[in-house]
Amino acid sequence: MTDNTEYLLEVQGLKKYFKAGRKKILKAVDDVSFCIRKGETLGVVGESGCGKTTCGRTCLGIYEKTGGQVSYRGRDVHGMDREERRIFTKQAQIIFQDPYASLDPKMKVLNIVAEGIRAHKMAADEADIKRRVESLLTTVGLDPAYGSRYVHEFSGGQRQRIGIARALAVEPEFIVCDEPISALDVSIQAQIVNLLERLQRERGLTYMFIAHDLSMVKHISDRVMVMYLGKIMEITTADQLYAAPRHPYTQALLSAIPIPDPRVEADKVRIRMEGEIPSPIDPPEGCRFQNRCPHAAEECKNREPVLQKVGEEHFAACHMCR
Numbered sequence: 001m002t003d004n005t006e007y008l009l010e011v012q013g014l015k016k017y018f019k020a021g022r023k024k025i026l027k028a029v030d031d032v033s034f035c036i037r038k039g040e041t042l043g044v045v046g047e048s049g050c051g052k053t054t055c056g057r058t059c060l061g062i063y064e065k066t067g068g069q070v071s072y073r074g075r076d077v078h079g080m081d082r083e084e085r086r087i088f089t090k091q092a093q094i095i096f097q098d099p100y101a102s103l104d105p106k107m108k109v110l111n112i113v114a115e116g117i118r119a120h121k122m123a124a125d126e127a128d129i130k131r132r133v134e135s136l137l138t139t140v141g142l143d144p145a146y147g148s149r150y151v152h153e154f155s156g157g158q159r160q161r162i163g164i165a166r167a168l169a170v171e172p173e174f175i176v177c178d179e180p181i182s183a184l185d186v187s188i189q190a191q192i193v194n195l196l197e198r199l200q201r202e203r204g205l206t207y208m209f210i211a212h213d214l215s216m217v218k219h220i221s222d223r224v225m226v227m228y229l230g231k232i233m234e235i236t237t238a239d240q241l242y243a244a245p246r247h248p249y250t251q252a253l254l255s256a257i258p259i260p261d262p263r264v265e266a267d268k269v270r271i272r273m274e275g276e277i278p279s280p281i282d283p284p285e286g287c288r289f290q291n292r293c294p295h296a297a298e299e300c301k302n303r304e305p306v307l308q309k310v311g312e313e314h315f316a317a318c319h320m321c322r
């Protein structure tokens, strides 16, 4: 963090714990540090429950933090006054996984997309709001006349476009895309990724792009962060992560992606993960991945590995990666 690259988001030692029952604590995000540069896409990947959504929401200040620090353009996200908060909610937006649950089916598309425009008093009058919404609908590839329709009339892919239009309405510079394609048909997924990529180019957007599968973030990410039970296991450029993954967990996730060429697929060495993913309420001692890791040694059971540099722009938390 000493070079002069412009960081939009800087996360230091972030923790987000939830109460789980009377005495137990669930460490959903446990001491993670990373940065997102202006204009880049950071892919965030890991199995269900590893803390991706919690991390994204805590970075946006939707959740209070338990510890650590999130800075956006140098401002502490969790220590903003009202005015700073107002500006931040315009700069940073979120797109949700489930376009069925996240958009009110009883609302007209116009009112959904216009929500932020109204809240931030960005339009002169109702005619201006309508004009803006029509332009946004066109931008995301929908008919501008759809504003007068209800959300329940639309398909999953169309709803996700409406969700994207809603996020874009306040002219943000940073968007947390929380599994925006996971709930969609495979045939629609590429269309939404292409749309997000075009919008990024046209508007200079910065993305945190969450997915549970490495194949989904490959195309869109500049760098990828792999999470496991609330921790970062590996973070590096997308090119390096796919070509030379260092962490056994990343290697296992990658080996689970089918390769389109059947000959290559047949020769591929599969890395099997033993056992079930442990509960984040009671993670294993030492390295959290040790009970499933094919390379686990004695050291891994006793001492927790820290994220350390293993190459240019390449960090991994593994005793075996030295």
Ligand SMILES: Nc1ncnc2c1ncn2[C@@H]1O[C@H](COP(=O)(O)OP(=O)(O)OP(=O)(O)O)[C@@H](O)[C@H]1O
Binding pocket: 018, 019, 026, 028, 046, 047, 048, 049, 050, 051, 052, 053, 054, 055, 212, 280
């Ligand atoms: N509001 C909450 N209260 C209590 N526990 C929570 C809450 N939100 C998340 N958790 C727990 O925190 C852990 C991380 O959840 P999170 O939703 O961040 O995971 P995720 O990686 O986004 O998973 P998925 O891929 O299923 O979306 C899980 O064990 C989850 O049950």
Ligand SMILES: [Mg+2]
Binding pocket: 052, 053, 054, 178, 179
């Ligand atoms: Mg999630």
